Amino acid sequence: MLDTDYPFDTDNRAYQRFLTLAGEHFEIVGWNNATGRPAMLTLIDISSRDAFSLALLDTAEDRQPHALLAATTDATLSLHGPLAGSATACDYAPHLAMHNADIAATTPAALHHPDTTTIDTSEWLTIPPDIAAAAHTQTPDTTSVGLVLLDRDRAQIVIVGPFPSPDDAQAWQPDTDGWPPVDRLTVALHPPTPKGD
Incomplete structure (x- = not known):
């Protein structure tokens, strides 16, 4: 950016x-x-x-809001963030895994801002097909949530957010021209815990 x-x-x-x-x-x-x-x-x-x-012409910063998407051993999804940039989200992964032994996989994912309803093809993130097939979520236990748009057939996701409530997340509608139907999963967005904890 x-x-x-x-x-x-x-x-x-x-x-x-x-x-x-x-x-x-x-x-x-x-x-x-x-x-x-x-x-x-x-x-x-x-x-x-x-x-x-x-x-010296300009600089580019890795500061686009990201979340760390985590999947447990039974493919329950959780989000952790927002975090400033992909590198920061990657750096948070070991800390999260050390505090939750059930986490089997993580990946940084850019947060698509809810003010924009058009999702670019470059925003879709590929995930392992077995996680895409089994992914599910629990009832959000936080006030901040993300909306995971999950294309199970293509094993791709986009994360939109943050939203102040699950109702706000489910009310958001993207421009869907040319995209196949997707599952809409409302996932709790947990604020990152300090690394000293």
Whole structure:
């Protein structure tokens, strides 16, 4: 997701890691434009003094809201989030598994925002066919829920949410032009627990 408010985010994790790694091997000279925005870096080889410059155009952030979809050994689904980005959702998986021995599988899944009724083909996430065939849910035990649209035949899902209640989730209708019928599962969206717990 591009940061459109400010085209170059100096807190971008990849940029910060690049500066750390490059700083171990090069002298780095930063160039800013008149507004103070980083515009270019010159990397100078310490021993030869040869140099080259890189233009800094924009940054992309892995911050799209995600949930960690979990399936237990009997294919009961649960959602955990929202979490900022796919990497954060992946990082949460070991913590969740350590606290729930029944979890057999997890996958990060982008949350489709309920304000948008059109689901792009790229948003469908493929899951194992055996989980798709057996997936079910329990009555939500939280106030926040996600709506799992499950295409059992294609073993694909889309998760829409969050919603403040199961009724709100079931009332949401996507544009279904060209899509086969899907099962609609309302799944509790559990807030992530701190990793120290």
